[in-house]
Amino acid sequence: MGPEHLIAFNLALLAAMASPGPALLLAIKNTLTGGRAAGIATGLGLGLVASLWTLAALLGLDGLFTLFPWAYTTVKVAGAIYLLYIAWKTWAGARAPLPESPDAARRAFLSGVLVNILNPKSVLFAAAVLVVIFPQGLSLTQKLAIAGNHLLVEIIVYSFFATALSRGPVRRAYLGAKPGIDRVTALILGGLGARLLTDR
DSSP, X not given: OOHHHHHHXXXXXXXXXXXXXXXXXXXXHHHHHHOHHHHHHHHHHHHHHHHHHHHHHHTTHHHHHHHOHHHHXXXXXXXXXXXXXXXXXXXXXXXXXXXXXXXXXXXXXXXXXXXXXXXXXXXXXXXXXXXXXXXXXXXXXXXXXHHHHHHHHHHHHHXXXXXXXXXXXXXXXXXXXXXXXXXXXXXXXXXXXXXXXXXX
């Protein structure tokens, strides 16, 4: 494994992170509602689990899902239900003022963990990308290095997002348009949850 493999992996990872999926939407929502610390905490939760999914793919967990489809289905259904729950809460609270939450960062971290841990597609995506990019016969040390690299990239990207979105003008613009933004976010999250639930 050389540096070119990690560079290719990081480019694929950045492209995946930039797509408007539940992880990115959650990070944006938590940053706008809870501030920079909540956004960074969300990124830590998302990144921790995403890097663990990558490590699991390197260790062959995707094969386990192939052997036991019910395990994949169970995690997928739980993830879809959680996304639908977030969508419902976001829609219901669209007109409510932002709550004062002293443990916003902790709750944001846990929401990031749950969103990614209940998304089994992450391990299948990781497995597909890893097979294409990295050579066969990686050592355990190299696999841990790839997972650690994944975690570092996620932390850097989500911290950047959190810092940019928590600035005063951006936050004030969100507060002014909160009902509409929250309802659009709820519809997108609900759509993603429904798609995950029905996807074969």
